[in-house]
Amino acid sequence: MNPLPQRAVHTSRQFNDLPEPLRSVLRIALTERATDIHFDPAPSEEVLRFRVDGILQRKELIQADQRGRIINQIKVAANLNTDHSFVPLESDIELQSEWGDFRIRVSIIPVGVRAAAHLRFLAADRTVLDLESLGLRAENLQHITDAIHRGHGLILVAGGTGTGKTSTLYALANALDLQRNIVVSIEDPVEFRLPGIRQLQVNQHHGLDMQAGLRVLLRMDPDAILIGEIRDENSATTAARAALAGRLVVATIHATDAAMAIDALKHYSVPRYVLSGALRLVITQELLRRVCRKCSQQRAPTPNECALYEKHGLTPPVTVSKAVGCGECDNYGYAGRIGIYEITPIGAELSEAISRGDNRLDFCKRIAAEGHQSLEANALQKAACGTISIAEAKKLCFSR
Numbered sequence: 321m322n323p324l325p326q327r328a329v330h331t332s333r334q335f336n337d338l339p340e341p342l343r344s345v346l347r348i349a350l351t352e353r354a355t356d357i358h359f360d361p362a363p364s365e366e367v368l369r370f371r372v373d374g375i376l377q378r379k380e381l382i383q384a385d386q387r388g389r390i391i392n393q394i395k396v397a398a399n400l401n402t403d404h405s406f407v408p409l410e411s412d413i414e415l416q417s418e419w420g421d422f423r424i425r426v427s428i429i430p431v432g433v434r435a436a437a438h439l440r441f442l443a444a445d446r447t448v449l450d451l452e453s454l455g456l457r458a459e460n461l462q463h464i465t466d467a468i469h470r471g472h473g474l475i476l477v478a479g480g481t482g483t484g485k486t487s488t489l490y491a492l493a494n495a496l497d498l499q500r501n502i503v504v505s506i507e508d509p510v511e512f513r514l515p516g517i518r519q520l521q522v523n524q525h526h527g528l529d530m531q532a533g534l535r536v537l538l539r540m541d542p543d544a545i546l547i548g549e550i551r552d553e554n555s556a557t558t559a560a561r562a563a564l565a566g567r568l569v570v571a572t573i574h575a576t577d578a579a580m581a582i583d584a585l586k587h588y589s590v591p592r593y594v595l596s597g598a599l600r601l602v603i604t605q606e607l608l609r610r611v612c613r614k615c616s617q618q619r620a621p622t623p624n625e626c627a628l629y630e631k632h633g634l635t636p637p638v639t640v641s642k643a644v645g646c647g648e649c650d651n652y653g654y655a656g657r658i659g660i661y662e663i664t665p666i667g668a669e670l671s672e673a674i675s676r677g678d679n680r681l682d683f684c685k686r687i688a689a690e691g692h693q694s695l696e697a698n699a700l701q702k703a704a705c706g707t708i709s710i711a712e713a714k715k716l717c718f719s720r
């Protein structure tokens with residue numbers, strides 16, 4: 321039995337040729353900066369929800385007489401068979417529009433006699449493409465620039481799902497001198513086309529997995545390789561060895577801090593001496609909601625909040641931000657998201673600790689002793705300067 325969903329060859333279409341109500345739903349989703357659209361069948365309706373800034377919002381955009389039609393319209397646009405399917409369906413839609421080209425990844429599954437669908441905008445959240453606009457502290461920007469300009473070694477971008485790792489990977493790629501370097505990437509999927517970079521997409525259906533793709537790319541004389549993302553033993557080992565052999569390798573990895581990223585690579589059987597020799601820098605990140613600038617308010621921090629600032633090595637601020645809600649932000653209190661970062665350069669001591677095989681606790685203590693700003697401290701600082709709410713910063717601190 322084939323365990324993979326049925327996949328169609330993706331198609332390129334003009335946005336304005338899409339039928340209604342699909343075209344309106346997509347247009348509104350793009351205007352509202354939605355990253356995902358969800359359709360779910362309910363007894364007498366089609367439940368439509370957008371994910372904006374990581375939060376689901378229900379939308380009443382489909383009129384009663386249009387219910388049921390929209391799933392078919394998505395199937396047609398995605399080149400999928402419109403008959404009822406008993407297996408999951410997957411495809412991509414490439415759309416050309418007056419405000420740029422973009423891609424939507426479509427997944428549809430049968431739910432009883434109806435269907436549920438998920439649409440993901442692959443390029444909707446990709447406006448930040450240079451390192452300077454990531455909002456990093458000057459010293460962190462310097463650590464990253466140094467690691468890139470060394471021209472060899474492994475840089476890891478660690479974070480959970482939906483923390484903006486791909487945006488950072490692309491920002492790092494943009495910082496490379498593409499005139500003087502051959503830059504290649506292997507991605508699953510390619511979320512955004514970057515001019516001047518050879519981007520290869522993993523295609524399991526045609527036998528092109530991460531490892532096979534990496535092997536092909538390594539034979540193409542690359543100076544730098546981007547990997548999105550390391551998920552198995554073969555690609556982890558190949559990536560680390562390529563970095564040790566003199567290439568610059570920048571890879572995303574699912575991990576919540578530097579120590580966990582290193583543990584993940586060890587788990588993928590990367591030998592300690594290879595890892596300690598190759599790893600130059602770990603960027604750990606989270607994506608938090610920005611407060612709405614129109615309505616956010618400042619208030620004094622509570623004694624517990626002051627203690628939290630002190631715990632993370634910061635002087636408690638006079639005021640912190642709080643989300644309120646106004647007409648501008650749909651009474652939501654937030655508008656857009658911002659990256660929170662922890663930058664861990666791997667110097668001689670940390671490299672030695674990796675080679676020795678220090679356990680997670682010792683390794684974390686050693687990182688803390690080096691005095692780089694933690695993810696928690698970065699979030700608390702952004703709450704003090706009014707970019708995010710104190711509630712959002714606390715949520716991050718208590719979740720770790």
Ligand SMILES: [Zn+2]
Nearest residue numbers: 612615646649
């Ligand atoms: Zn507001």
